[in-house]
Amino acid sequence: xxxxxxxxxxxxxxxxxxxxxxxxxxxxxxxxxxxxxxxxxxxxxxxxxxxxxxxxxxxxxxxxxxxxxxxxxxxxxxxxxxxxxxxxxxxxxxxxxxxxxxxxxxxxxxxxxxxxxxxxxxxxxxxxxxxxxxxxxxxxxxxxxxxxxxxxxxxxxxxxxxxxxxxxxxxxxxxxxxxxxxxxxxxxxxxxxxxxxxxxxxxxxxxxxxxxxxxxxxxxxx
Amino acid sequence: xxxxxxxxxxxxxxxxxxxxxxxxxxxxxxxxxxxxxxxxxxxxxxxxxxxxxxxxxxxxxxxxxxxxxxxxxxxxxxxxxxxxxxxxxxxxxxxxxxxxxxxxxxxxxxxxxxxxxxxxxxxxxxxxxxxxxxxxxxxxxxxxxxxxxxxxxxxxxxxxxxxxxxxxxxxxxxxxxxxxxxxxxxxxxxxxxxxxxxxxxxxxxxxxxxxxxxxxxxxxxxxxxxxxxxxxxxxxxxxxxxxxxxx
Ligand SMILES: Nc1ncnc2c1ncn2[C@@H]1O[C@H](COP(=O)(O)OP(=O)(O)OP(=O)(O)O)[C@@H](O)[C@H]1O
Ligand SMILES: [Mg+2]
Numbered sequence: 001x002x003x004x005x006x007x008x009x010x011x012x013x014x015x016x017x018x019x020x021x022x023x024x025x026x027x028x029x030x031x032x033x034x035x036x037x038x039x040x041x042x043x044x045x046x047x048x049x050x051x052x053x054x055x056x057x058x059x060x061x062x063x064x065x066x067x068x069x070x071x072x073x074x075x076x077x078x079x080x081x082x083x084x085x086x087x088x089x090x091x092x093x094x095x096x097x098x099x100x101x102x103x104x105x106x107x108x109x110x111x112x113x114x115x116x117x118x119x120x121x122x123x124x125x126x127x128x129x130x131x132x133x134x135x136x137x138x139x140x141x142x143x144x145x146x147x148x149x150x151x152x153x154x155x156x157x158x159x160x161x162x163x164x165x166x167x168x169x170x171x172x173x174x175x176x177x178x179x180x181x182x183x184x185x186x187x188x189x190x191x192x193x194x195x196x197x198x199x200x201x202x203x204x205x206x207x208x209x210x211x212x213x214x215x216x217x218x219x220x221x222x
Numbered sequence: 223x224x225x226x227x228x229x230x231x232x233x234x235x236x237x238x239x240x241x242x243x244x245x246x247x248x249x250x251x252x253x254x255x256x257x258x259x260x261x262x263x264x265x266x267x268x269x270x271x272x273x274x275x276x277x278x279x280x281x282x283x284x285x286x287x288x289x290x291x292x293x294x295x296x297x298x299x300x301x302x303x304x305x306x307x308x309x310x311x312x313x314x315x316x317x318x319x320x321x322x323x324x325x326x327x328x329x330x331x332x333x334x335x336x337x338x339x340x341x342x343x344x345x346x347x348x349x350x351x352x353x354x355x356x357x358x359x360x361x362x363x364x365x366x367x368x369x370x371x372x373x374x375x376x377x378x379x380x381x382x383x384x385x386x387x388x389x390x391x392x393x394x395x396x397x398x399x400x401x402x403x404x405x406x407x408x409x410x411x412x413x414x415x416x417x418x419x420x421x422x423x424x425x426x427x428x429x430x431x432x433x434x435x436x437x438x439x440x441x442x443x444x445x446x447x448x449x450x451x452x453x454x455x456x457x458x459x460x461x462x463x464x465x466x467x468x469x
Contacts (some may be wrong), residue, residue, distance in 0.1 A: 119312060119314035120317065122274050123310065123314035123316065123373075126307065127327060127381060142317060160307050202265025219317055
């Protein structure tokens with residue numbers, strides 16, 4: 001490695017990390033949280049089998065999971081303006097990622113809900129709780145626990161997928177790296193560098209995921 | 223009289239008419255043992271009494287109020303449930319709650335009792351079923367018999383007017399069966415009102431004030447244990463009893 005490359009890498013590191021902290025992280029956190037809200041609602045609609053709305057949620061999941069995230073980003077950001085709907089890059093990215101995550105996590109949470117023995121819901125009713133109270137106090141907490149490992153994986157995927165937001169001009173880490181590269185033209189070194197930063201982010205999340213799983217394990221399960 | 227049910231009917235699309243015409247009345251302090259062959263509708267009857275299944279028709283008088291089962295409102299259902307208890311064959315404990323939390327849940331969440339009071343009440347209920355030393359155990363750490371006793375404590379803690387038991391010992395080994403039957407026997411002795419579906423004939427004979435024999439969706443006979451066991455004159459009952467004794 002030449003001295004020039006080393007200098008470029010060292011100088012660019014904070015320049016890439018900063019948008020990582022200012023864009024990639026907030027984008028991930030906001031989109032994932034919003035996605036979870038969408039997912040819980042969508043999963044519950046299916047779990048309690050609300051007619052019609054249930055079909056609509058199935059349709060939503062089908063469409064979102066069946067089309068590339070990049071295409072979804074393009075449809076909203078470059079497509080919608082042609083019918084007069086113009087959106088800002090960052091909010092668009094948050095929204096599209098959330099809608100995307102909502103569909104995947106909805107399936108995760110629905111499966112987790114269905115794995116919880118149904119008798120507990122009836123037991124809740126029999127001690128005088130309403131269906132909603134029993135869902136909130138008994139069924140959902142258990143379903144979440146079951147879903148945590150999968151949701152953790154989805155979160156890690158999302159951190160990496162945020163690089164796609166570069167395509168709709170969100171100044172996140174990858175876009176910043178491309179900019180720097182266009183000045184110095186050191187693609188191998190610079191793209192490996194940004195890859196390394198993604199790797200650090202993912203590793204931190206994986207560690208957190210392990211920690212969460214350990215903390216959540218059990219209910220005294222033998 | 224606490225409960226009176228008249229002409230209760232229930233059909234399932236796949237199984238046809240499972241409850242044909244149920245008439246049942248329960249006085250305060252009654253312990254009604256419901257026995258009968260498998261598939262006769264015992265579980266379905268209990269589930270309809272607590273609206274885990276929706277009865278098709280009939281009337282119910284509970285606690286002095288009369289309800290048309292054909293169109294009983296959600297809020298009536300909730301309020302009836304608040305005055306009844308239900309013990310399931312397979313316990314159905316809340317797996318994310320400890321023993322004491324299982325018992326307190328209905329008090330805190332459904333009845334808005336303050337936490338401290340609820341905890342005290344739950345502790346008392348668990349002590350009554352012999353589990354004072356297992357308050358903070360999760361269900362997964364308890365034996366089947368202990369889980370069922372937690373479930374009984376949970377059903378008792380809300381001071382129900384009537385408690386329904388659906389084969390409370392069928393999922394248990396013989397040694398564990400005893401400890402659960404002992405608890406139920408004690409509750410009966412305290413004058414609690416109960417309807418117990420069971421295959422334990424000796425037990426039924428000992429604790430029941432009345433034995434109801436159920437077959438093909440109907441309560442065929444209902445009499446006190448003496449009469450029931452001494453003057454069996456019904457061929458089907460005789461057959462049922464001898465089948466059980468052979469087992
Ligand atoms: N949810 C349901 N859907 C369809 N059929 C049902 C349902 N629940 C019960 N049945 C049918 O109703 C009949 C009575 O069942 P039920 O469980 O009430 O009998 P039981 O007397 O409790 O029997 P056991 O002694 O074996 O517990 C059976 O033929 C059963 O298949
Ligand atoms: Mg049954």
